[in-house]
C-alpha cells in the first residue's frame with residue numbers, strides 16, 4: 474500500500490483527493506492536516522466519506538510525521554509547499570503539489586504574479602510540471618510534481634496539438650474560459666456567496682490573471698517559439714466545471730484537424746476527442762478525470778475554435794494529481810480514476 478499524507482485536507486481539492494483515493498486500490502491515507510480542525514474526524518466534517526475514513530482525524534502539519542509517508546499531496550494556498558518541500562524531500566517523500574508553487578520555471582516571474590518572493594527557488598530544477606499528456610516521461614520517477622492549474626489544463630490540452638504541428642499562428646491565440654465557483658476554494662469570501670454568484674456571470678482578471686504566465690509557458694514549449702495569448706476567465710453560476718472556448722488562426726486548410734487531434738490523443742486515457750461538430754458540456758465531465766475536446770472550423774476563413782471541458786476539481790486538480798502519483802510510482806495511470814461523470 475502507498476502511505477499518503479494530505480496537507481490542507483479541509484479544502485475542496487483536499488476532500489476531492491479523499492473521495493477519489495477511496496476508490497484507489499493501493500492508497501492508504503496516513504495523515505490529513507488542518508490547523509483549524511485539529512482533532513476533528515474527517516467523517517464528522519464530511520459525512521459523504523462515512524464508511525471510508527472512519528478512523529481518520531485532522532492533525533496539524535508536522536514534517537516529521539509527513540516524512541514517513543511515501544507521497545504527500547499539498548492542497549494548500551500558494552506558498553505553503555515552498556516552506557515545507559525541502560525538508561520533506563530530504564526524507565525521501567515524494568511531493569505532489571496542487572498549488573502553483575512550482576509550476577513556473579522562473580522564480581522572478583512567479584514572484585511578479587504571486588506578489589511575494591519565491592520561497593524555494595533551489596527546488597525548481599527538480600520540479601516537474603505534471604501535465605501527463607506532454608510530460609509523462611519526466612513524471613516517471615519525479616520526486617516533486619507541480620500539478621497544473623485548472624484553466625491551464627483545459628487551455629493547454631485544447632491548443633497544444635495545433636501548436637506542436639506548427640499549424641496555428643502563435644501570435645493571436647485567444648482563450649475565453651468559464652469556471653464554476655468551487656475554483657475559488659472553500660474559504661469564506663463575499664465574492665463566493667450564493668447571492669453573489671447565482672443568476673449572474675462575469676469576467677475577471679482581464680488585464681492579467683496569474684494563470685496567464687503558466688499557460689504561456691506551456692504553449693511556448695509546444696510551439697517552440699513565443700506565443701501571444703489573450704486569456705479571459707469568467708465566473709459562472711455552477712459549482713464544478715471549466716468550459717474553455719479557444720480561438721486560433723490556422724491558415725492551412727488542407728490538414729484534417731479532427732484526425733490531427735484524434736491521433737495526438739489516441740493513447741491518452743483522460744482526453745476524449747469528440748466527434749466533429751460536438752459541443753461538449755461541463756456536466757459530461759462532472760466528477761470525472763476527463764478532458765473532452767471538440768474542434769470546429771466555423772467559417773471559410775482561417776479561424777479554428779476548439780472547445781475544452783474539464784471538472785476543475787478532478788482533471789483540473791485532484792484527479793490529475795492522482796494520475797501523476799500513479800505515473801510517478803509506476804502504477805497503471807488509470808487506477809482509481811476510471812469512473813464516468815455524474816449525470817445529470
Ligand SMILES: NC(=O)C1=CN([C@@H]2O[C@H](COP(=O)(O)OP(=O)(O)OC[C@H]3O[C@@H](n4cnc5c(N)ncnc54)[C@H](OP(=O)(O)O)[C@@H]3O)[C@@H](O)[C@H]2O)C=CC1
Pocket residue numbers: 480481482483484485486487506507508509510534547548549550551553571572573621622623655656657658659660785786789790
Ligand atoms: N479549487 C480548485 O478548483 C483548484 C484549486 N487549486 C489549488 O489547490 C490549492 C488548494 O485549493 P482549494 O482546495 O480550493 O483551497 P481551500 O481554500 O478550499 O483549502 C485550503 C486548505 O489548506 C489549508 N491551509 C491553509 N493555509 C495553510 C497553511 N499556511 N499551512 C497549512 N495548511 C494550510 C486549509 O486548512 P487549515 O487552514 O485548517 O490548515 C485548507 O484545508 C490552492 O493552491 C489552489 O489554488 C488548483 C486547481 C483547481
Ligand SMILES: CC(=O)N[C@@H](CCC(=O)OP(=O)(O)O)C(=O)O
Pocket residue numbers: 571572573622623624652653654655656657658684706708
Ligand atoms: C473561479 C476561480 O476563482 N478560480 C480560481 C482559479 C483556480 C485555482 O485555484 O487555480 P490555482 O491553483 O492556480 O490558484 C481563480 O481564478 O483564482
